[in-house]
Amino acid sequence: MTPTSDIPLTRQLVRHTRAKAASSDDLAMAALFVLDAVANMLGGRNSEPGRKLLRWAGNGPHKPTAPFDTGAHALLMGALTHILETDDLHRASVVHPGCVVVPAAWAVAMREGSTGPDFLRAVLEGFELTTRVGMGVGPAHYRIWHNTATCGPYGSAMAAATLLGLDEDATVDALGNAGSQSSGLWEFLDTGAMTKHLHAGHAAQAGVQAADLAALGFTGPPKILEGPRGFFAAACPDGDVTQVMSRADGPWQLVLTSMKPWPSCRHTHPAIDAALELHQTLHHAGPDDIHAITVETYRAAFDVCDRPHANSEYEAKFSLQHCIATALHDGDVTLGSFDDAARLKAHRMASGIEVKVVDPYASAYPRDWGSAVEVVMTDGTVHRAARDCAKGDPEAPLMPPDVVAKAIGLMEFGGVAEPQALAEALIALPLAEALPELPVFA
Structure with missing residues (x-):
């Protein structure tokens, strides 16, 4: 199916998301999802793929003691977040938004010196984009493609573009170039390869780099979603692009996202x-x-x-x-x-x-x-x-104390020295003037 509006779908998404009001409750909920993602990230360090990723970051071309390239930083954090299989999941899109959006937004916010509220607003917008695209891709896409990897770049690009203060045209450019980098196949499941973690990392990195380039006037295709050679035509044989803008007057998609109580798919x-x-x-x-x-x-x-x-x-x-x-x-x-x-x-x-x-x-x-x-x-x-649903779904949510307890357990597993203090700092992001430092390399 094709959209009914003559306005390109990415531009509709940008307008919808930028116009959406964010209440104090929305920002508080976003802070909980950030806590969950960061705890997964830090816990992921204590794993075989996590240690390999940290060796890449520390012994490769990027040194943690030197300025770390923002895109590579987003890749590292995104991949770490998706290792332990305890990160969030949005059911309608079958996307894990937190492992893509939070690392991308964090890397850009730290570089730009963003406030806590500005960062959380970008997280809300990033969740909105990646899940809305995922809501339209259809089940045939998911049998071959990993939705988090393919839909994730739209969310990371939106979050980064918001933190960079890009206008509507530049944000559409960022989404176009991010979407052109959509990839990620399920083939890794046959051998248990570590590729799935790279899916989240690449999706975070792709959006950051696309937004940075858009800030310099680097253009992207405005109809990357619905165009005759775009994302839906290429990879979504039973997709329905009209679903991308469905229920636009509802709550933020972040609020409709599930948190995992157990470390499995x-x-x-x-x-x-x-x-x-x-x-x-x-x-x-x-x-x-x-x-x-x-x-x-x-x-x-x-x-x-x-x-x-x-x-x-x-x-x-x-x-x-x-x-x-x-x-x-x-x-x-x-x-x-x-x-x-x-x-x-x-x-x-x-x-x-x-x-x-x-x-x-x-x-x-x-x-x-x-x-x-x-x-x-x-x-x-x-x-x-x-x-009919599982613990952690919006119908049976984890309560804030449960989220904090889960996060502290993950951070302790990852060797964080003061997990309670970090958890409190992340919960306080709606009022924070700056983001706390994360002990990713500690």
């Missing part, structure tokens, strides 16, 4: 939530007491997370079977639930779990991400729990 979360309920009843049952376990879910969850045998920590984070077996057996899913010992413990139960695509979950996606878990005992007893 978001597609596993409604089933984890259901399995944790069943654990309360079944925690005394042994493997010989269980006849069958079935997970009912939607197509995208099946396509990405039907993995009965997880051969690595990262594959386990994308395995419905491993996550459900762990939740049923342990009654919790933590950062330690995916290592060699955890996979070995869960293997027997996980290998026998069947995943099915069924309604109502199939037809409700992506509006709702739901699942059910059914356990049939050897004596014929059936136990079942179902979720």
